[in-house]
Amino acid sequence: MSTTGLEVFDKTLQSTHIWLDEIMEEIGPDRHLAWKVLTTVLQALRDRLPVELAAHFGAQLPLLVRGGFYAGFDPSTMPTRWHTAEEFRQHIAANLADARAVGASDAIDAVVRVLDRHLSPGQVGKVYRALPKQIRELWPDYEASET
Template structure:
Protein backbone atom coordinates (compact mmCIF):
# COMPACT_ATOMS: atom_id res chain seq x y z
CA UNK A 1 0.00 0.00 0.00
CA UNK A 2 1.38 3.42 -0.91
CA UNK A 3 2.45 5.65 1.95
CA UNK A 4 0.67 8.78 0.72
CA UNK A 5 -1.37 7.69 -2.28
CA UNK A 6 0.39 10.29 -4.43
CA UNK A 7 2.96 8.62 -6.70
CA UNK A 8 5.47 11.50 -6.74
CA UNK A 9 5.50 11.70 -2.92
CA UNK A 10 5.73 7.94 -2.50
CA UNK A 11 8.67 7.83 -4.93
CA UNK A 12 10.56 10.64 -3.20
CA UNK A 13 9.97 9.09 0.23
CA UNK A 14 11.27 5.75 -1.02
CA UNK A 15 14.32 7.28 -2.69
CA UNK A 16 15.10 9.54 0.27
CA UNK A 17 14.93 6.56 2.63
CA UNK A 18 17.38 4.66 0.41
CA UNK A 19 19.77 7.61 0.61
CA UNK A 20 19.35 7.89 4.38
CA UNK A 21 19.96 4.14 4.78
CA UNK A 22 23.29 4.53 2.96
CA UNK A 23 24.29 7.46 5.15
CA UNK A 24 23.31 5.49 8.26
CA UNK A 25 25.57 2.62 7.16
CA UNK A 26 28.50 4.97 7.73
CA UNK A 27 27.18 7.09 10.60
CA UNK A 28 25.08 4.73 12.68
CA UNK A 29 21.41 3.79 12.86
CA UNK A 30 19.87 7.21 13.51
CA UNK A 31 17.66 8.40 10.66
CA UNK A 32 17.26 11.86 12.20
CA UNK A 33 21.05 12.31 12.32
CA UNK A 34 21.40 11.05 8.75
CA UNK A 35 18.79 13.56 7.55
CA UNK A 36 20.58 16.45 9.27
CA UNK A 37 23.95 15.32 7.92
CA UNK A 38 22.52 15.12 4.39
CA UNK A 39 21.12 18.64 4.56
CA UNK A 40 24.20 20.15 6.20
CA UNK A 41 26.61 18.74 3.64
CA UNK A 42 24.34 19.52 0.68
CA UNK A 43 23.98 23.16 1.73
CA UNK A 44 27.74 23.53 2.25
CA UNK A 45 28.35 21.98 -1.17
CA UNK A 46 25.66 24.09 -2.86
CA UNK A 47 27.18 27.28 -1.53
CA UNK A 48 30.61 26.23 -2.80
CA UNK A 49 29.48 25.60 -6.40
CA UNK A 50 28.96 28.07 -9.25
CA UNK A 51 25.29 29.04 -9.54
CA UNK A 52 24.50 27.10 -12.72
CA UNK A 53 26.20 23.94 -11.48
CA UNK A 54 24.45 24.20 -8.11
CA UNK A 55 21.10 24.40 -9.90
CA UNK A 56 21.94 21.42 -12.12
CA UNK A 57 22.90 19.35 -9.08
CA UNK A 58 19.68 20.36 -7.33
CA UNK A 59 17.67 19.11 -10.30
CA UNK A 60 19.22 15.65 -9.86
CA UNK A 61 18.12 15.29 -6.24
CA UNK A 62 14.96 13.53 -5.07
CA UNK A 63 12.15 16.04 -4.53
CA UNK A 64 12.24 15.79 -0.74
CA UNK A 65 16.04 16.11 -0.60
CA UNK A 66 15.85 19.04 -3.00
CA UNK A 67 13.87 20.91 -0.36
CA UNK A 68 16.66 20.73 2.21
CA UNK A 69 19.23 21.52 -0.48
CA UNK A 70 17.55 24.80 -1.39
CA UNK A 71 16.59 25.70 2.19
CA UNK A 72 18.07 29.06 3.26
CA UNK A 73 19.76 29.65 -0.09
CA UNK A 74 20.56 33.26 -0.87
CA UNK A 75 21.74 33.37 -4.48
CA UNK A 76 24.72 35.65 -4.92
CA UNK A 77 25.12 36.15 -1.19
CA UNK A 78 28.12 33.85 -0.75
CA UNK A 79 31.47 35.34 0.19
CA UNK A 80 34.60 33.75 1.56
CA UNK A 81 34.01 30.33 0.03
CA UNK A 82 35.83 27.53 1.85
CA UNK A 83 39.04 26.64 0.05
CA UNK A 84 40.46 24.13 2.52
CA UNK A 85 39.00 20.89 3.73
CA UNK A 86 38.88 22.16 7.30
CA UNK A 87 37.00 25.27 6.15
CA UNK A 88 34.44 23.09 4.38
CA UNK A 89 34.04 20.89 7.46
CA UNK A 90 33.54 24.04 9.55
CA UNK A 91 30.67 25.11 7.26
CA UNK A 92 29.13 21.64 7.54
CA UNK A 93 29.42 21.83 11.32
CA UNK A 94 27.75 25.24 11.32
CA UNK A 95 24.95 23.86 9.11
CA UNK A 96 24.43 20.99 11.54
CA UNK A 97 23.25 23.51 14.11
CA UNK A 98 21.49 21.97 17.07
CA UNK A 99 21.82 18.29 16.16
CA UNK A 100 23.65 15.75 18.24
CA UNK A 101 27.43 16.07 18.00
CA UNK A 102 28.89 14.28 14.99
CA UNK A 103 32.01 14.39 12.91
CA UNK A 104 31.58 16.81 10.02
CA UNK A 105 34.22 14.85 8.11
CA UNK A 106 32.28 11.62 8.62
CA UNK A 107 29.02 13.30 7.59
CA UNK A 108 30.66 14.76 4.50
CA UNK A 109 32.15 11.41 3.49
CA UNK A 110 28.82 9.63 3.90
CA UNK A 111 26.92 12.21 1.85
CA UNK A 112 29.56 12.44 -0.89
CA UNK A 113 29.50 8.67 -1.28
CA UNK A 114 25.70 8.62 -1.41
CA UNK A 115 25.65 11.37 -4.04
CA UNK A 116 28.21 9.44 -6.08
CA UNK A 117 26.02 6.34 -5.89
CA UNK A 118 22.80 8.02 -7.01
CA UNK A 119 23.43 11.18 -9.02
CA UNK A 120 24.27 11.03 -12.73
CA UNK A 121 27.98 10.24 -13.10
CA UNK A 122 28.57 13.11 -15.54
CA UNK A 123 26.99 15.56 -13.11
CA UNK A 124 29.16 14.28 -10.27
CA UNK A 125 32.29 14.70 -12.42
CA UNK A 126 31.33 18.35 -13.06
CA UNK A 127 30.66 19.00 -9.37
CA UNK A 128 33.92 17.39 -8.25
CA UNK A 129 35.90 19.26 -10.92
CA UNK A 130 34.51 22.59 -9.64
CA UNK A 131 35.80 22.02 -6.11
CA UNK A 132 39.17 23.15 -4.76
CA UNK A 133 41.81 20.40 -4.84
CA UNK A 134 41.64 19.36 -1.15
CA UNK A 135 37.87 18.92 -1.28
CA UNK A 136 38.03 17.25 -4.70
CA UNK A 137 40.62 14.77 -3.39
CA UNK A 138 38.50 14.07 -0.31
CA UNK A 139 35.46 13.33 -2.52
CA UNK A 140 37.46 10.99 -4.75
CA UNK A 141 38.76 9.17 -1.65
CA UNK A 142 35.15 8.77 -0.46
CA UNK A 143 34.15 7.21 -3.77
CA UNK A 144 37.06 4.77 -3.63
CA UNK A 145 36.31 3.42 -0.24
Template sequence: MSASAIPVFNSTLQTTHIWLNEIGEETGFDDQLSWHVLAAVLRAVRDRLPIELAAHLGSQLPLLVRGTYYEQFRPSELPKRVRSLDEFLEMVEQELRYTRSVDAKAALRSVFHVLSRHLTSGQAANVRDALPAEVRAMWDDPAPAGRA
Protein backbone atom coordinates (compact mmCIF):
# COMPACT_ATOMS: atom_id res chain seq x y z
CA MET A 1 0.00 0.00 0.00
CA SER A 2 1.40 3.37 -0.96
CA ALA A 3 1.23 6.47 1.20
CA SER A 4 -1.05 8.06 -1.39
CA ALA A 5 -3.69 5.44 -0.59
CA ILE A 6 -4.22 7.12 2.77
CA PRO A 7 -4.78 10.88 2.31
CA VAL A 8 -4.08 11.75 5.94
CA PHE A 9 -0.49 10.52 5.49
CA ASN A 10 0.03 12.77 2.47
CA SER A 11 -1.50 15.71 4.31
CA THR A 12 0.63 15.36 7.44
CA LEU A 13 3.79 14.84 5.39
CA GLN A 14 3.06 17.95 3.34
CA THR A 15 2.27 20.07 6.41
CA THR A 16 5.31 18.78 8.29
CA HIS A 17 7.55 19.63 5.32
CA ILE A 18 6.09 23.13 5.25
CA TRP A 19 6.94 23.57 8.92
CA LEU A 20 10.46 22.16 8.45
CA ASN A 21 11.04 24.35 5.40
CA GLU A 22 10.00 27.44 7.37
CA ILE A 23 12.42 26.57 10.16
CA GLY A 24 15.15 25.87 7.61
CA GLU A 25 14.56 29.13 5.75
CA GLU A 26 14.87 31.08 8.99
CA THR A 27 17.86 29.21 10.45
CA GLY A 28 19.68 27.63 7.53
CA PHE A 29 19.16 24.15 9.01
CA ASP A 30 18.53 21.15 6.77
CA ASP A 31 15.30 19.14 7.19
CA GLN A 32 16.87 16.66 9.60
CA LEU A 33 18.18 19.32 11.96
CA SER A 34 14.97 21.32 11.59
CA TRP A 35 13.06 18.19 12.68
CA HIS A 36 15.22 17.82 15.78
CA VAL A 37 14.85 21.52 16.61
CA LEU A 38 11.06 21.38 16.17
CA ALA A 39 10.83 18.35 18.44
CA ALA A 40 13.15 19.79 21.10
CA VAL A 41 11.36 23.12 21.34
CA LEU A 42 7.89 21.56 21.30
CA ARG A 43 8.82 19.15 24.09
CA ALA A 44 10.29 21.97 26.18
CA VAL A 45 7.10 23.99 25.67
CA ARG A 46 4.94 20.93 26.41
CA ASP A 47 6.76 20.22 29.64
CA ARG A 48 6.30 23.78 30.85
CA LEU A 49 2.53 23.95 30.19
CA PRO A 50 -0.31 22.87 32.43
CA ILE A 51 -1.52 19.42 31.30
CA GLU A 52 -4.78 20.67 29.75
CA LEU A 53 -3.02 23.30 27.67
CA ALA A 54 -0.32 20.81 26.65
CA ALA A 55 -3.05 18.50 25.36
CA HIS A 56 -4.80 21.32 23.49
CA LEU A 57 -1.52 22.27 21.83
CA GLY A 58 -0.92 18.65 20.84
CA SER A 59 -4.33 18.47 19.20
CA GLN A 60 -3.41 21.31 16.81
CA LEU A 61 -0.14 19.82 15.62
CA PRO A 62 0.17 17.88 12.37
CA LEU A 63 -0.22 14.15 13.00
CA LEU A 64 3.45 13.39 12.34
CA VAL A 65 4.64 16.24 14.56
CA ARG A 66 2.17 15.19 17.26
CA GLY A 67 3.96 11.85 17.50
CA THR A 68 7.30 13.41 18.42
CA TYR A 69 5.57 15.96 20.66
CA TYR A 70 4.16 13.16 22.83
CA GLU A 71 7.37 11.11 22.83
CA GLN A 72 8.48 10.51 26.44
CA PHE A 73 5.44 12.44 27.69
CA ARG A 74 4.96 12.23 31.47
CA PRO A 75 1.76 14.12 32.34
CA SER A 76 2.17 13.47 36.07
CA GLU A 77 5.36 15.56 36.01
CA LEU A 78 3.80 18.66 34.41
CA PRO A 79 4.28 21.55 34.48
CA LYS A 80 8.00 21.77 35.12
CA ARG A 81 9.14 24.76 37.11
CA VAL A 82 11.08 26.80 34.60
CA ARG A 83 11.32 30.44 35.53
CA SER A 84 14.01 31.84 33.25
CA LEU A 85 14.99 31.85 29.63
CA ASP A 86 18.30 30.18 30.52
CA GLU A 87 16.49 27.26 32.19
CA PHE A 88 14.19 26.91 29.19
CA LEU A 89 17.08 27.03 26.72
CA GLU A 90 18.84 24.36 28.80
CA MET A 91 15.80 22.09 28.26
CA VAL A 92 16.06 22.66 24.49
CA GLU A 93 19.84 22.17 24.47
CA GLN A 94 19.49 18.93 26.44
CA GLU A 95 17.13 17.59 23.76
CA LEU A 96 19.59 18.63 21.05
CA ARG A 97 22.73 17.27 22.72
CA TYR A 98 23.24 14.56 20.06
CA THR A 99 22.87 16.87 17.04
CA ARG A 100 25.36 19.29 15.62
CA SER A 101 25.76 22.55 17.49
CA VAL A 102 22.67 24.77 17.36
CA ASP A 103 22.00 28.29 18.59
CA ALA A 104 19.16 27.46 20.99
CA LYS A 105 17.76 31.00 20.88
CA ALA A 106 17.54 30.93 17.07
CA ALA A 107 15.94 27.49 17.26
CA LEU A 108 13.41 28.71 19.79
CA ARG A 109 12.49 31.78 17.75
CA SER A 110 12.07 29.79 14.54
CA VAL A 111 9.71 27.28 16.13
CA PHE A 112 7.74 30.05 17.83
CA HIS A 113 7.35 31.73 14.43
CA VAL A 114 6.07 28.48 12.90
CA LEU A 115 3.60 28.03 15.75
CA SER A 116 2.40 31.61 15.35
CA ARG A 117 1.74 31.03 11.67
CA HIS A 118 0.06 27.63 11.94
CA LEU A 119 -1.82 27.45 15.23
CA THR A 120 -5.09 29.24 15.73
CA SER A 121 -4.38 32.71 17.08
CA GLY A 122 -6.15 31.90 20.35
CA GLN A 123 -4.15 28.72 20.90
CA ALA A 124 -0.88 30.46 20.08
CA ALA A 125 -1.70 33.24 22.55
CA ASN A 126 -2.68 30.75 25.28
CA VAL A 127 0.57 28.81 24.91
CA ARG A 128 2.66 31.97 24.75
CA ASP A 129 0.98 33.46 27.81
CA ALA A 130 1.63 30.29 29.84
CA LEU A 131 5.37 30.59 29.38
CA PRO A 132 7.71 32.53 31.70
CA ALA A 133 8.10 36.22 30.82
CA GLU A 134 11.66 35.84 29.47
CA VAL A 135 10.60 32.97 27.20
CA ARG A 136 7.46 34.83 26.13
CA ALA A 137 9.67 37.73 25.05
CA MET A 138 11.32 35.38 22.51
CA TRP A 139 7.90 34.80 20.94
CA ASP A 140 7.72 38.18 19.20
CA ASP A 141 4.02 38.17 18.44
CA PRO A 142 1.49 35.52 19.50
CA ALA A 143 -0.08 35.34 16.04
CA PRO A 144 1.31 37.56 13.28
CA ALA A 145 -0.24 35.43 10.54
CA GLY A 146 -2.07 32.76 12.54
CA ARG A 147 -5.28 31.11 11.52
CA ALA A 148 -8.58 32.57 12.64
Protein backbone atom coordinates (compact mmCIF):
# COMPACT_ATOMS: atom_id res chain seq x y z
CA MET A 1 0.00 0.00 0.00
CA SER A 2 1.28 3.40 -0.96
CA THR A 3 1.93 5.90 1.81
CA THR A 4 1.86 9.00 -0.38
CA GLY A 5 -0.28 7.81 -3.26
CA LEU A 6 2.64 8.01 -5.70
CA GLU A 7 5.15 5.19 -6.00
CA VAL A 8 8.00 7.55 -6.95
CA PHE A 9 7.51 9.49 -3.70
CA ASP A 10 7.27 6.32 -1.63
CA LYS A 11 10.47 5.00 -3.18
CA THR A 12 12.46 8.19 -2.61
CA LEU A 13 11.24 8.45 0.99
CA GLN A 14 12.24 4.85 1.63
CA SER A 15 15.68 5.29 0.01
CA THR A 16 16.29 8.55 1.85
CA HIS A 17 15.39 6.97 5.20
CA ILE A 18 17.78 4.11 4.50
CA TRP A 19 20.60 6.54 3.71
CA LEU A 20 19.85 8.62 6.82
CA ASP A 21 19.66 5.50 9.01
CA GLU A 22 23.09 4.43 7.78
CA ILE A 23 24.54 7.87 8.49
CA MET A 24 22.95 7.85 11.97
CA GLU A 25 24.65 4.53 12.71
CA GLU A 26 27.94 6.42 12.45
CA ILE A 27 27.16 9.88 13.85
CA GLY A 28 24.39 9.17 16.33
CA PRO A 29 20.59 9.01 16.40
CA ASP A 30 19.63 12.46 15.13
CA ARG A 31 17.79 12.40 11.79
CA HIS A 32 18.00 16.19 11.36
CA LEU A 33 21.76 16.08 11.84
CA ALA A 34 22.04 13.12 9.45
CA TRP A 35 20.23 15.14 6.78
CA LYS A 36 22.48 18.15 7.43
CA VAL A 37 25.59 15.94 7.18
CA LEU A 38 24.36 14.28 3.99
CA THR A 39 23.49 17.50 2.18
CA THR A 40 26.59 19.36 3.39
CA VAL A 41 28.99 16.69 2.15
CA LEU A 42 27.10 16.13 -1.11
CA GLN A 43 27.04 19.86 -1.85
CA ALA A 44 30.77 20.13 -1.15
CA LEU A 45 31.42 17.24 -3.54
CA ARG A 46 29.10 18.82 -6.12
CA ASP A 47 30.93 22.13 -5.91
CA ARG A 48 34.34 20.50 -6.42
CA LEU A 49 33.29 18.54 -9.52
CA PRO A 50 33.09 19.76 -13.11
CA VAL A 51 29.49 20.84 -13.81
CA GLU A 52 28.71 18.03 -16.25
CA LEU A 53 29.95 15.33 -13.88
CA ALA A 54 28.05 16.93 -10.98
CA ALA A 55 24.86 16.70 -13.05
CA HIS A 56 25.46 13.02 -13.86
CA PHE A 57 26.27 12.32 -10.22
CA GLY A 58 23.14 14.13 -9.03
CA ALA A 59 20.99 12.07 -11.40
CA GLN A 60 22.08 8.90 -9.55
CA LEU A 61 20.79 10.13 -6.19
CA PRO A 62 17.33 9.35 -4.80
CA LEU A 63 14.91 12.10 -5.83
CA LEU A 64 14.65 13.64 -2.36
CA VAL A 65 18.41 13.53 -1.78
CA ARG A 66 18.89 15.06 -5.23
CA GLY A 67 16.89 18.07 -4.04
CA GLY A 68 19.34 18.56 -1.16
CA PHE A 69 22.26 18.06 -3.53
CA TYR A 70 21.05 20.87 -5.81
CA ALA A 71 20.03 23.32 -3.07
CA GLY A 72 22.05 26.49 -3.57
CA PHE A 73 23.50 25.20 -6.85
CA ASP A 74 25.49 27.84 -8.75
CA PRO A 75 27.28 26.29 -11.73
CA SER A 76 29.13 29.53 -12.46
CA THR A 77 31.33 28.92 -9.40
CA MET A 78 32.25 25.32 -10.22
CA PRO A 79 34.53 23.64 -9.72
CA THR A 80 35.77 25.29 -6.56
CA ARG A 81 39.50 25.62 -6.09
CA TRP A 82 39.91 23.43 -3.03
CA HIS A 83 42.85 21.17 -3.64
CA THR A 84 43.67 19.81 -0.21
CA ALA A 85 41.86 17.52 2.17
CA GLU A 86 42.17 20.22 4.83
CA GLU A 87 40.42 22.84 2.68
CA PHE A 88 37.63 20.38 1.97
CA ARG A 89 37.31 19.48 5.69
CA GLN A 90 37.28 23.16 6.67
CA HIS A 91 34.45 23.84 4.23
CA ILE A 92 32.44 20.93 5.68
CA ALA A 93 33.19 22.04 9.26
CA ALA A 94 32.09 25.61 8.53
CA ASN A 95 28.79 24.38 7.10
CA LEU A 96 28.20 22.08 10.07
CA ALA A 97 29.11 24.74 12.65
CA ASP A 98 25.45 25.40 13.52
CA ALA A 99 24.75 21.70 14.15
CA ARG A 100 25.46 19.43 17.10
CA ALA A 101 29.13 18.63 17.25
CA VAL A 102 30.09 16.22 14.51
CA GLY A 103 33.55 16.28 13.07
CA ALA A 104 34.02 17.04 9.41
CA SER A 105 36.03 13.84 8.93
CA ASP A 106 33.26 11.77 10.55
CA ALA A 107 30.67 13.46 8.35
CA ILE A 108 32.68 12.81 5.19
CA ASP A 109 33.32 9.18 6.18
CA ALA A 110 29.64 8.52 6.85
CA VAL A 111 28.48 9.99 3.53
CA VAL A 112 31.12 8.38 1.31
CA ARG A 113 30.32 4.99 2.84
CA VAL A 114 26.65 5.49 1.95
CA LEU A 115 27.61 6.48 -1.58
CA ASP A 116 29.86 3.42 -1.89
CA ARG A 117 27.00 1.15 -0.81
CA HIS A 118 24.20 2.67 -2.88
CA LEU A 119 25.66 4.07 -6.10
CA SER A 120 27.16 2.15 -8.97
CA PRO A 121 30.92 1.59 -8.75
CA GLY A 122 31.28 3.26 -12.15
CA GLN A 123 29.62 6.48 -10.99
CA VAL A 124 31.56 6.52 -7.71
CA GLY A 125 34.77 5.94 -9.67
CA LYS A 126 34.12 8.92 -11.96
CA VAL A 127 33.54 11.20 -8.98
CA TYR A 128 36.55 9.81 -7.15
CA ARG A 129 38.91 10.28 -10.10
CA ALA A 130 37.66 13.85 -10.73
CA LEU A 131 38.72 14.96 -7.26
CA PRO A 132 42.23 16.22 -6.50
CA LYS A 133 44.48 13.50 -5.06
CA GLN A 134 44.46 14.92 -1.53
CA ILE A 135 40.67 15.10 -1.43
CA ARG A 136 40.42 11.56 -2.85
CA GLU A 137 42.31 10.39 0.24
CA LEU A 138 39.17 11.25 2.26
CA TRP A 139 37.45 8.37 0.44
CA PRO A 140 39.51 5.53 2.00
CA ASP A 141 37.24 2.59 1.15
CA TYR A 142 37.20 3.47 -2.52
CA GLU A 143 40.92 4.19 -2.54
CA ALA A 144 41.61 0.71 -1.09
CA SER A 145 39.46 -0.93 -3.77
CA GLU A 146 41.41 0.87 -6.53
CA THR A 147 44.75 -0.65 -5.55
